[in-house]
Amino acid sequence: MKSSIGAIQAGDRRALARAISLIEDSRPEGRALLADAYRATGRAHIIGVTGAPGTGKSSLVNVLAQAYRRNGQTVGIIAIDPSSPFSGGALLGDRLRMNDLAGDPGVFIRSMASRGSLGGLARATADVIQLLDAAGFKRVLVETVGAGQSEVEIAGAAHTTIVVEAPGMGDEVQAFKAGLLEIADVLVVNKADREDADRTVLALQAMQALADSGLAMGHYGPQDSPRDEAGAQQDGGWLPPIVKTVAVTGAGVETLRSWIEAHAAYLRSTGAYAERELVRAEHAVRHILSERLTATLLAGLPAGLLESFIEEIVQRKLDPYSAADRLLSANGRNAHRSTFPGEGE
Amino acid sequence: MKSSIGAIQAGDRRALARAISLIEDSRPEGRALLADAYRATGRAHIIGVTGAPGTGKSSLVNVLAQAYRRNGQTVGIIAIDPSSPFSGGALLGDRLRMNDLAGDPGVFIRSMASRGSLGGLARATADVIQLLDAAGFKRVLVETVGAGQSEVEIAGAAHTTIVVEAPGMGDEVQAFKAGLLEIADVLVVNKADREDADRTVLALQAMQALADSGLAMGHYGPQDSPRDEAGAQQDGGWLPPIVKTVAVTGAGVETLRSWIEAHAAYLRSTGAYAERELVRAEHAVRHILSERLTATLLAGLPAGLLESFIEEIVQRKLDPYSAADRLLSANGRNAHRSTFPGEGE
Numbered sequence: 001m002k003s004s005i006g007a008i009q010a011g012d013r014r015a016l017a018r019a020i021s022l023i024e025d026s027r028p029e030g031r032a033l034l035a036d037a038y039r040a041t042g043r044a045h046i047i048g049v050t051g052a053p054g055t056g057k058s059s060l061v062n063v064l065a066q067a068y069r070r071n072g073q074t075v076g077i078i079a080i081d082p083s084s085p086f087s088g089g090a091l092l093g094d095r096l097r098m099n100d101l102a103g104d105p106g107v108f109i110r111s112m113a114s115r116g117s118l119g120g121l122a123r124a125t126a127d128v129i130q131l132l133d134a135a136g137f138k139r140v141l142v143e144t145v146g147a148g149q150s151e152v153e154i155a156g157a158a159h160t161t162i163v164v165e166a167p168g169m170g171d172e173v174q175a176f177k178a179g180l181l182e183i184a185d186v187l188v189v190n191k192a193d194r195e196d197a198d199r200t201v202l203a204l205q206a207m208q209a210l211a212d213s214g215l216a217m218g219h220y221g222p223q224d225s226p227r228d229e230a231g232a233q234q235d236g237g238w239l240p241p242i243v244k245t246v247a248v249t250g251a252g253v254e255t256l257r258s259w260i261e262a263h264a265a266y267l268r269s270t271g272a273y274a275e276r277e278l279v280r281a282e283h284a285v286r287h288i289l290s291e292r293l294t295a296t297l298l299a300g301l302p303a304g305l306l307e308s309f310i311e312e313i314v315q316r317k318l319d320p321y322s323a324a325d326r327l328l329s330a331n332g333r334n335a336h337r338s339t340f341p342g343e344g345e
Numbered sequence: 346m347k348s349s350i351g352a353i354q355a356g357d358r359r360a361l362a363r364a365i366s367l368i369e370d371s372r373p374e375g376r377a378l379l380a381d382a383y384r385a386t387g388r389a390h391i392i393g394v395t396g397a398p399g400t401g402k403s404s405l406v407n408v409l410a411q412a413y414r415r416n417g418q419t420v421g422i423i424a425i426d427p428s429s430p431f432s433g434g435a436l437l438g439d440r441l442r443m444n445d446l447a448g449d450p451g452v453f454i455r456s457m458a459s460r461g462s463l464g465g466l467a468r469a470t471a472d473v474i475q476l477l478d479a480a481g482f483k484r485v486l487v488e489t490v491g492a493g494q495s496e497v498e499i500a501g502a503a504h505t506t507i508v509v510e511a512p513g514m515g516d517e518v519q520a521f522k523a524g525l526l527e528i529a530d531v532l533v534v535n536k537a538d539r540e541d542a543d544r545t546v547l548a549l550q551a552m553q554a555l556a557d558s559g560l561a562m563g564h565y566g567p568q569d570s571p572r573d574e575a576g577a578q579q580d581g582g583w584l585p586p587i588v589k590t591v592a593v594t595g596a597g598v599e600t601l602r603s604w605i606e607a608h609a610a611y612l613r614s615t616g617a618y619a620e621r622e623l624v625r626a627e628h629a630v631r632h633i634l635s636e637r638l639t640a641t642l643l644a645g646l647p648a649g650l651l652e653s654f655i656e657e658i659v660q661r662k663l664d665p666y667s668a669a670d671r672l673l674s675a676n677g678r679n680a681h682r683s684t685f686p687g688e689g690e
Contacts, residue, residue: 031666038664052397274659281658284665285651285672286639292669293638294631306630313626314619319383320629321376324637327630 005036008135013108016135020110023127034127037134042277044076044133045264048158050144050183055166056190059247061143065101066250067257068139076132076140077101078125079111108137123287126157126280157280159273160263162256164188165204167196181207184240186259192244192252204242238266297331305330350381353480358453361480365455368472379472382479387622389421389478390609393503395489395528400511401535404592406488410446411595412602413484421477421485422446423470424456453482468632471502471625502625504618505608507601509533510549512541526552529585531604537589537597549587583611642676650675 007015022030049064051057058079065075101107112125125142132140142158163184181187181204189200241259245252267273298306309327312318352360367375394409396402403424410420446452457470470487477485487503508529526532526549534545586604590597612618643651654672657663 035664035667038658039661042661052399277659278655281655281665282651285655285658285668286643288665288669289642289672290635290639292673293642294635297634297638298631306627310623310626310630313383313630314622316384316387319380320626320633322380323630324633327634328637 005033005040005134008037008131009040011105011136013105016108016131017110019131020128023131024112024124026124030127034130037131040134041130042133044129044137044140045160045260046129046133046140046142046158047260048142048144048161049164050161051164051188052166055164056247057143057164060164060188060190060245060253060256061141062101063247063250063253064257065107065141067253069101069104069106071257073138074106074136075108076135076137077107077109078128078132078140078142079109080125080142080144108132108135123284123291126284129157159267159276160185160260162186162188162260164190165200166191167194167200185238185263186256187240187242188256189242189244190247193246193249197244201242201244208240238263238272297327300331301327302330350378350385350479353382353476354385356450356481358450361453361476362455364476365473368476369457369469371469375472379475382476385479386475387478389474389482389485390505390605391474391478391485391487391503392605393487393489393506394509395506396509396533397511400509401592402488402509405509405533405535405590405598405601406486407446408592408595408598409602410452410486412598414446414449414451416602418483419451419481420453421480421482422452422454423473423477423485423487424454425470425487425489453477453480468629468636471629474502504612504621505530505605507531507533507605509535510545511536512539512545530583530608531601532585532587533590533601534587535590535592538591538594542589546587546589553585583608583617642672645676646672647675 004015004019008019019030019033022033024030049057049061061077061079065077068075101109110128112128129140129142161183163181163186165188167189187204189197189204191197243252243256243259245256247253267276306327309318309323313320313323349360349364353364364375364378367378369375394402394406406422406424410422413420446454455473457473474485474487506528508526508531510533512534532549534542534549536542588597588601588604590601592598612621651672654663654668658665658668
């Protein structure tokens, strides 16, 4: 295992890919690797990219990665696929776009399926981010689709969250993106060569004004340069800039990259970075604890007890909360024996 | 409390609304109410309605509820809002559409915010479904946005899941809906008066063919009547029909309603219904257990221990998995005292 983390840090891509698979499969070897890797983390800047389907996120991630490469930074990309195995066509399209980056040793791309990992996707993603960080990638881009709870959780693992919009996506999409607006550190209006792009920018500004109406400040239109950072930090807070991009031509992407870097600098110059790290660490520990405790409890129950309770629930003789109560006290009675076999190495 | 569940069952809407709030806030009174209510559940047919933003789901839920009312059934509606408090505009639009149903005592509408209930949305939604069931609503429609993990979990609480598509939403949306396809019991192409609707139907059929290529069967186009249920049960399985609707005119909505009823009949005539109930009950119990176990463990730790571990994690002196190990064994050492104070009544 030690040699494996050494291999990953030395740039062995196959070792990295194998380690990610171990983590995705919740294998104990993956967990041991992660414990080893953890001490080498904390150096990458994690960038979440999210937004409604159809906004061109994948293309944007692609050109943003190229922009980082031109600036000499290594880039890890994690793409969360909402798709199932049989959606080969659409996925292939995405992957082909990613091919612009293939063969570049400074880039590592991994896609993770959001299906079939019920309850564990956010955790697995956070763990894979740690591995890419330990592997030495200076920027890690995490692309998610949608505003679902797990997507928001994944965004919570990022230092800088980019919310991508596109012009002309209708009213319901407005509601969709309103949910995303509050997690955005940088707002992007992609496909900005469309004629109604400015209307989308105005709509976003109006929503920001509504959201921040407690604060007295101006809002940010697309700008050529983020050097005016004092503005972004007005009132001691960060006001998400709105950046117009055209991913297919690359227009606006350098500006976007600069805003991300400005946000990174802002986080580090204030206490915000340390705060995000604390929240993230607590979330990780709580999640791991709840998984282990449940597994240990269930493993320690008399055979068939859970099943018989579930049968009673289906028959409406028992409700799930009372069933949980009884399982907890059944376990409590065995507490003197082996409630928590310490899993430490 | 007993009187309160009595009031809910007698049709007191304010009592029902109050009970839902108690559940949303995770209050113990809500939990007690739920235990009382549970015995009166199991009679509603739960219908999940999901799909990408912009497909017109809200309008469809609205007209579908009206179709059920015309057929003499009472309807409960739970709309999961991905929006935050400041997205008043868009939400208001949705709610206004719902006004067609306001004032009808056979309809109850509740919207639940997906933000701010991290980890608990799926649980709270399942609980509110139970309450509406106990309150006597014969059909419960649960509307969610997106293909996020929590949305899929919520769909898992439904007996019949409807996935709504709309014509002409681009390639990335194809990938998005591929993820939803496998949870669909009924597929709807809404806005079917658009010229490219048939292309969307064909695309869905192609995806179904790809998914089911292990089976030898035909696929279903929109039909006027679902009476041909033998077809839908070919090979002993259910083949999701594709139904074209125009929510704003109501076209196709009766057909959709009939297909839902056909699916309900199919579930009950096979073992599928009982199977879904078992899975749902087990999921509920596991979720409640993991929440309680974690809360109990954390409450029993020496003051400051969790915080100091989190600090070490942020400093990269400790990884989250090892921290969890140590917290578990710190707790194990106290196991003889009060590991799990039985919470039973």
